[in-house]
Amino acid sequence: xxxxxxxxxxxxxxxxxxxxxxxxxxxxxxxxxxxxxxxxxxxxxxxxxxxxxxxxxxxxxxxxxxxxxxxxxxxxxxxxxxxxxxxxxxxxxxxxxxxxxxxxxxxxxxxxxxxxxxxxxxxxxxxxxxxxxxxxxxxxxxxxxxxxxxxxxxxxxxxxxxxxxxxxxxxxxxxxxxxxxxxxxxxxxxxxxxxxxxxxxxxxxxxxxxxxxxxxxxxxxxxxxxxxxxxxxxxxxxxxxxxxxxxxxxxxxxxxxxxxxxxxxxxxxxxxxxxxxxxxxxxxxxxxxxxxxxxxxxxxxxxxxxxxxxxxxxxxxxxxxxxxxxxxxxx
Amino acid sequence: xxxxxxxxxxxxxxxxxxxxxxxxxxxxxxxxxxxxxxxxxxxxxxxxxxxxxxxxxxxxxxxxxxxxxxxxxxxxxxxxxxxxxxxxxxxxxxxxxxxxxxxxxxxxxxxxxxxxxxxxxxxxxxxxxxxxxxxxxxxxxxxxxxxxxxxxxxxxxxxxxxxxxxxxxxxxxxxxxxxxxxxxxxxxxxxxxxxxxxxxxxxxxxxxxxxxxxxxxxxxxxxxxxxxxxxxxxxxxxx
Amino acid sequence: xxxxxxxxxxxxxxxxxxxxxxxxxxxxxxxxxxxxxxxxxxxxxxxxxxxxxxxxxxxxxxxxxxxxxxxxxxxxxxxxxxxxxxxxxxxxxxxxxxxxxxxxxxxxxxxxxxxxxxxxxxxxxxxxxxxxxxxxxxxxxxxxxxxxxxxxxxxxxxxxxxxxxxxxxxxxxxxxxxxxxxxxxxxxxxxxxxxxxxxxxxxxxxxxxxxxxxxxxxxxxxxxxxxxxxxxxxxxxxxxxxxxxxxxxxxxxxxxxxxxxxxxxxxxxxxxxxxxxxxxxxxxxxxxxx
Numbered sequence: 047x048x049x050x051x052x053x054x055x056x057x058x059x060x061x062x063x064x065x066x067x068x069x070x071x072x073x074x075x076x077x078x079x080x081x082x083x084x085x086x087x088x089x090x091x092x093x094x095x096x097x098x099x100x101x102x103x104x105x106x107x108x109x110x111x112x113x114x115x116x117x118x119x120x121x122x123x124x125x126x127x128x129x130x131x132x133x134x135x136x137x138x139x140x141x142x143x144x145x146x147x148x149x150x151x152x153x154x155x156x157x158x159x160x161x162x163x164x165x166x167x168x169x170x171x172x173x174x175x176x177x178x179x180x181x182x183x184x185x186x187x188x189x190x191x192x193x194x195x196x197x198x199x200x201x202x203x204x205x206x207x208x209x210x211x212x213x214x215x216x217x218x219x220x221x222x223x224x225x226x227x228x229x230x231x232x233x234x235x236x237x238x239x240x241x242x243x244x245x246x247x248x249x250x251x252x253x254x255x256x257x258x259x260x261x262x263x264x265x266x267x268x269x270x271x272x273x274x275x276x277x278x279x280x281x282x283x284x285x286x287x288x289x290x291x292x293x294x295x296x297x298x299x300x301x302x303x304x305x306x307x308x309x310x311x312x313x314x315x316x317x318x319x320x321x322x323x324x325x326x327x328x329x330x331x332x333x334x335x336x337x338x339x340x341x342x343x344x345x346x347x348x349x350x351x352x353x354x355x356x357x358x359x360x361x362x363x364x365x366x367x368x369x370x371x372x373x374x375x376x377x
Numbered sequence: 378x379x380x381x382x383x384x385x386x387x388x389x390x391x392x393x394x395x396x397x398x399x400x401x402x403x404x405x406x407x408x409x410x411x412x413x414x415x416x417x418x419x420x421x422x423x424x425x426x427x428x429x430x431x432x433x434x435x436x437x438x439x440x441x442x443x444x445x446x447x448x449x450x451x452x453x454x455x456x457x458x459x460x461x462x463x464x465x466x467x468x469x470x471x472x473x474x475x476x477x478x479x480x481x482x483x484x485x486x487x488x489x490x491x492x493x494x495x496x497x498x499x500x501x502x503x504x505x506x507x508x509x510x511x512x513x514x515x516x517x518x519x520x521x522x523x524x525x526x527x528x529x530x531x532x533x534x535x536x537x538x539x540x541x542x543x544x545x546x547x548x549x550x551x552x553x554x555x556x557x558x559x560x561x562x563x564x565x566x567x568x569x570x571x572x573x574x575x576x577x578x579x580x581x582x583x584x585x586x587x588x589x590x591x592x593x594x595x596x597x598x599x600x601x602x603x604x605x606x607x608x609x610x611x612x613x614x615x616x
Numbered sequence: 617x618x619x620x621x622x623x624x625x626x627x628x629x630x631x632x633x634x635x636x637x638x639x640x641x642x643x644x645x646x647x648x649x650x651x652x653x654x655x656x657x658x659x660x661x662x663x664x665x666x667x668x669x670x671x672x673x674x675x676x677x678x679x680x681x682x683x684x685x686x687x688x689x690x691x692x693x694x695x696x697x698x699x700x701x702x703x704x705x706x707x708x709x710x711x712x713x714x715x716x717x718x719x720x721x722x723x724x725x726x727x728x729x730x731x732x733x734x735x736x737x738x739x740x741x742x743x744x745x746x747x748x749x750x751x752x753x754x755x756x757x758x759x760x761x762x763x764x765x766x767x768x769x770x771x772x773x774x775x776x777x778x779x780x781x782x783x784x785x786x787x788x789x790x791x792x793x794x795x796x797x798x799x800x801x802x803x804x805x806x807x808x809x810x811x812x813x814x815x816x817x818x819x820x821x822x823x824x825x826x827x828x829x830x831x832x833x834x835x836x837x838x839x840x841x842x843x844x845x846x847x848x849x850x851x852x853x854x855x856x857x858x859x860x861x862x863x864x865x866x867x868x869x870x871x872x873x874x875x876x877x878x879x880x881x882x883x884x885x886x887x888x889x890x891x892x893x894x895x896x897x898x899x900x901x902x903x904x905x906x
Binding site: 108110155159160161163164165167168169171172173175176179180183296297300307342343344345347348350351352354355358359362 | 711723844882883897
């Protein structure tokens with residue numbers, strides 16, 4: 047199976063990937079606490095970006111409400127842990143289930159009733175907003191006061207309960223991101239992948255070739271939602287506090303799509319490149335400004351906005367395709 | 378193989394197709410001709426499941442296909458091309474055909490093999506790694522046909538495939554269809570304006586005008602039919 | 617609760633709804649003609665609100681008077697935005713254009729955050745605490761004036777599209793892009809004009825709203841969403857629909873806030889949106905796009 051996955055990938059690309067992997071694995075060994083936190087963030091955004099990419103880049107459905115799945119996933123696992131002491135590895139089953147269901151509902155409503163394009167995007171926003179306001183009043187998860195996970199002083203990493211050092215979380219996130227990458231790569235080469243791309247390019251032609259549009263769009267939406275929920279689980283146990291106002295907020299939804307859009311929608315490496323560029327540059331800029339004595343909230347976001355603007359205007363396929371050409375990775 | 382009976386369809390009061398009946402016997406090539414706006418593509422779209430007829434019935438291999446979705450129609454064995462070609466522009470030529478092949482083949486490897494075969498047959502073999510968007514129109518038409526063929530249809534609906542092709546290109550494609558019809562018994566229903574192709578391919582012709590059938594028969598019969606000459610072919614027809 | 621409370625709340629909602637309607641009208645005009653979904657709509661309104669704040673502070677002029685220059689400023693902004701940012705990319709896929717405006721929204725909100733800070737700021741006019749009494753109804757004077765101004769501006773816009781040559785030219789573009797070009801209309805200029813008009817509506821609405829509520833940068837996105845809900849409910853591309861939608865949402869929100877908890881009132885707006893998207897996507901007064 048490994049050979050099947052590897053066939054068709056240019057040698058150079060494989061070599062670069064391997065080098066990247068080694069670098070990412072070794073990173074915590076020489077990174078400071080601050081850099082490690084940035085590394086975690088980059089991987090986090092690369093992962094959710096990839097999950098979102100499945101819905102958008104593969105099946106062509108623009109979702110601006112993905113924070114819904116991050117939030118649902120986070121709250122499901124966190125609440126089960128806080129109330130019943132259930133390990134997040136079991137709790138994540140609830141997360142996946144809830145998000146798959148939410149995604150299925152949204153997908154069903156949208157596709158059955160022909161809600162597409164911009165209308166679909168607005169529908170997704172509506173659902174995320176609904177959750178944001180709804181969870182504010184959801185007392186079982188402490189509503190707007192926030193859900194807090196008990197943080198004890200630990201000397202060891204408790205992987206089972208996801209209590210541990212930032213390093214543990216970094217490797218966890220790395221595993222998730224790598225897993226997502228491999229999964230998407232495999233999917234793209236499968237019947238599902240071909241059908242998704244066909245639907246994205248021309249739904250009419252796809253149908254005439256026997257593709258059940260509804261079914262495959264649903265697969266994309268549900269998979270995307272389920273994958274995103276895992277990011278939520280990690281988020282909850284890393285930050286140890288959840289507020290509906292923050293986690294379901296539309297700015298979270300927009301934040302997580304910046305990576306794939308800037309990196310390149312529909313490409314495998316796009317979300318990672320985008321996350322790297324965006325978070326890396328933003329933090330770098332933040333540091334620079336701090337050094338200059340400027341500490342104003344909102345500057346990072348303006349930077350994100352400008353990047354997004356420039357990319358959409360001049361690099362509509364994202365940064366990765368031209369970069370890939372430069373690196374000689376074009377077929 | 379395909380029997381269409383009393384098919385009618387109106388769009389907001391405009392009668393596009395009126396009481397049309399014809400059959401496409403297995404293994405034959407039937408041509409559907411007529412002036413623009415006669416209702417030909419509407420009939421195609423009804424057969425292909427894009428819209429449902431207002432009245433009438435359609436039987437494919439004795440099975441009612443009324444109300445089936447386009448993807449179900451394809452699974453039942455009817456393939457189609459579009460008048461305005463719809464390639465998957467962002468995919469390679471090979472990948473385009475693979476989408477079709479994946480319907481019947483179990484694995485991507487088998488699909489690829491079939492796709493390569495079909496592309497070679499249609500003369501696109503050399504271009505298979507190129508993006509579909511880089512193809513010229515005649516090649517795009519061939520791609521459209523290749524894609525439909527990859528779903529291993531029993532009946533192929535061709536919508537004005539020859540439009541925009543030079544006579545030599547037209548002859549090439551005609552040869553391919555002839556071969557497919559002869560060797561594999563592929564049944565074809567084609568809409569065409571290019572009489573050269575129709576006369577070379579069709580065993581039977583159905584003539585449509587203002588949504589109604591005004592003549593049916595062998596090419597020789599139809600070409601001499603008075604009504605057909607009046608409304609479509611004109612007094613002098615070069616064939 | 618006594619009926620008067622509901623009536624008062626409903627009346628208040630109705631009045632605010634008219635101002636919402638004007639804001640949504642801008643969005644509807646833009647979408648109806650240029651076919652661009654202006655995701656920066658609410659953010660443009662907060663820009664207008666902050667401008668009102670500044671001008672009020674500097675000139676001590678009533679916001680309802682300030683609405684004229686502010687609408688003009690927003691008009692220019694909208695015109696330039698269309699010419700510079702949207703027109704060049706008009707052939708891009710839908711979601712690309714959408715993302716352009718998402719980016720603009722992101723930049724606007726955060727620029728406002730940087731310049732004005734996150735705290736709520738408001739203005740106090742001479743009539744801020746006045747009210748009118750109509751039988752059992754007690755309504756804020758500010759809301760009445762604002763609603764009145766909204767009606768006047770909306771009427772002016774209707775008249776423009778109905779009776780002026782320019783207005784008709786714009787409607788021609790909306791109906792048939794290619795046809796308009798063939799006839800010699802400078803479509804790009806007309807599109808920019810339309811975006812400018814839509815932005816002017818938003819500017820006027822912002823000035824009016826400033827007389828009634830306080831402004832923070834974060835209400836921008838909330839109003840963008842609200843504008844969408846209104847426009848989709850009322851009918852994308854239908855001008856009366858936008859006003860009707862505004863009224864509906866104004867009342868729903870107000871009553872919802874009273875019947876349930878105030879913080880949950882937007883849930884009703886979203887619930888309504890989902891229902892409309894599913895069952896009547898063209899909205900109440902919209903026409904089905906073929």
